[in-house]
Amino acid sequence: MALKNCILKKVLAFILFVNVLLVSCQNKNTSVSENDDADIEQSYIANVDSMNTLSFLNNNNTAIKEAMLKPIPVLLCGDTLNEKQLLAQSIALKSADFTKTIRNPLNNAAYRNEIFAVYPARQSDMGNIANANLQNCYRVEMYNYTQNLTTVGIVDVQQQKTLTTFTQEQAQPEIPNYLKQLAIKIAVNNAEVQKAYGVKPTDKNALMANTKTALNRTRCERSRHLCVAPTFTKNGKALWAIVDLTDYKLVGVRWTNTGTTGTVTPITERRLQDDKITACFCEKETFLKKDGWQLNYMLTSSDGLRVAQVNFNNTPVLQSAKLVDWHVSYSGTDGFGYSDAVGCPYFSQAAVIAFETPKVLTITADNGTEIGFALEQVFRSELWPQPCNYNYRQRFEFYKDGSFRVAAASIGRGCGNDGTYRPVFRIAFANEQNNFAEWNGSIWQPWQTEKWQLQSANTVYTAQNYQYKINTTAGNGYYVEPGKGQFNDAGRGDNAYVYVTQNKPLVDEGEADLITIGPCCNTDYQQGPEKFMLPTADNIEQKKLVLWYVAQLKNDNTKGNEYCWAESVLQNGLYTTKAYPCFAGPKFVPINTNK
């Protein structure tokens, strides 16, 4: 009996041991990265038949399936197009270059593709294209759901040809209007959303429904699926209904706290001057000559205000500079927020659009002396400062001493009182042969290849606050002075990721208008510019360079400490808006004036 017990105990112990091993192995398996492209592709293909079966989606599901059976498996644009736009769409689809990613090259299986938009091309879309009449050109954007990549073609309808094509992996175009409406419909008809909100929200309640989002531990994580978040505000909170537009499903609801102070609806004073803005600043460049500076500026479709061909005292300084994205994150753990774009009012689904025409402002020193000028552009949602409405300000400062600054600010109010704003600047230098170096506390340490670096608490600066320098072999060039709260604009420091990439002459890596290049909510260096360092980091010595600058700004609604925030306050019996901008962006100081 005792022997039996002994054996039994040993057997049980062994079983337990094996179980522990199994559980341990299971843990190892479950820690495997989800980021497996093959798995995603496979799972997507399997999902075509299991997409949401709500009756209002029947037509969409049928259209997708039918499109995938066609010789060119592309679902045509769901928004209304005029004749020229339809023509541009069909020309693009005849281009081998434009359609090279629509099928699996190994077995010719159709991917799910869809034309998202056909916009009249802007100067900013043309990149290196010469000898084309802008009036005849259109920008055709196609999204490949299966591979999560975007193809953009610039089409000349008069020449009946696609002038150029570029493809961007892990990137999504702006959302067409019909998909925005579909997302709202999926959200308001979802029982989980209705339960969380208390009642069935109406379509009109939905805010930010055309802005891309993400959500960790779902297919929306790191924007691997196309996802948006119609957002519904209520009692100082915002309910996010996160909708996967790849699967046509609600993947989750989340709440954010929007703060309760100063949420009075502003008196409607609609000042959107869409026609004037479009005609004067979206369709053509404006030349500006002032204080020794010469430059062209224009509003882009989704890269904010762009300056180009910037010269100081007839010396080329910048090829261009612009604001590519705003990444707005409301949770480091759940990873949701918005990938915002700012741009022109028309023919753009940018969520936050130019609200006024660009302004040229004088910059004065404390003693009143005029020391330079600023070119400033306001982008905002109409109901700002209401919750889930946004206001961004972009500013280029040019000084008489040859220094300049590329800056932007969020002025809230956004969908949460504990969000992080990450503006993505692209600054392309004009000089053909640049070198880049960082200050290591004792010497300027050159960078040999493309790389990134985070400005942090232990970053060292020169006595003048310079962290980097970009110069030519002749010794000319600029020191780079990142924001540390020293610019007297209420900025509290940029905490920026800085990337330096080679500006390759034959490859467009962002000179033309860029779609949103990064997901909303990555908390690390993966904000988008790192894609231009792949597959290998190129040499950047004696090369034409692009500096990408991604500041990180945490908003705050704490009384007395407001930042990236706005609220309505009662003053003399009237509600007025009080704004707390968080400006960020580097200043560039000429090397030869600081010897």
Added chain:
Amino acid sequence: MLSTAKYIATIVSLTIICLLILQYSCVQKSKTKILETLITDSAILQLQTTLGRYLFYDRRLSVNNTRACGTCHNPVFAFTDGYKQSIGAFADLHQRNTAAIFNVEHSKFFTAADSTIHTLQQQMEKPLFNQHPIEMGANEACLKKIQHDTLYQQLFIKLQQPFNFNTIKNSIASFVQTIHSYNSPYDAFLGGDKNAINTSAKQGMKIFFSTKAGCFNCHGGKNFNQPNVINNEGKNQYFFNTGLYNINNTGEYPTADQGLYALTKNVDDMGFYKPPTLRNLAFTAPYYHNGTAANLMDVINNYNQAGRATVLNQKNTTLKNKYKHHLIKPLLLNENQKLQLVNFLLSLSDSSFIKNPTYQNPFLKDETAVP
């Protein structure tokens, strides 16, 4: 007669030998049994830890499937979440900034300002069940959501434990107790690698441990959170007022959070909080009990001037808070010294810890998705 004596002697000898053999056998059996028990205990502990790890990251334990312990205690941020104050399942603000949870075996207290909470299980009551504000909002319905989960069923059966919130808390505590972080550059430096921290950090270390700055008085011990301060009554002091507020020059803190005073109602405890660990500060911003310091330099600046001069408090009366501890006095550090101190503090951050696979979320798929 002799043969009888020999016979008896032989019998006695044999008996003694038998007894010795039996004794040896018993000792061996006993040793084997102890070993078996140890193996079993170790296996049970491992199972409990595994169960706890899943439960720690399971959002079904919240009322609306949106929050788990791991939502606010995210390994990426050294088991904090980056918020000034976290928000609950319905976006209600928590009272405080999320505390980092690692190396908890050395902790005497488990919240920022409650001297009655000494165990993780006690601490968990608040995030799980608190109603004002609702944090996770756990209830019996949450148990029902997970009780049919095959994995949990198997683990609970193997553990031979009942399926209830007590065992859930024990299992989560078991997992949390395995979370360790002792692999920072400073640890390597202490281990003999003199180049593990740079010159600036070494200078910062000197400042930290200097009598003049005295940082180590409150931030002592292996985790830099053990005070070594004796109060007026000759007892160890664990909670301190560092002069963050001084409303209307009364010494008061904002009513939303007045530290230990909220528990004891003793005005001498106004604004008293326990010193947090200084490990992994690189990942745990913002700082202070309510997240009101965005970066380390803000914190150092406050200590350097012996209290915080807030925007709301232009006259800097905070510096004269009557409840502020006498050890909080101006440090008179210059900019370089402050940077050195920051560099030393950052050298206490363990980047391998935040990536340690055994601490990560074990769910491969969305656990809240209906199968």
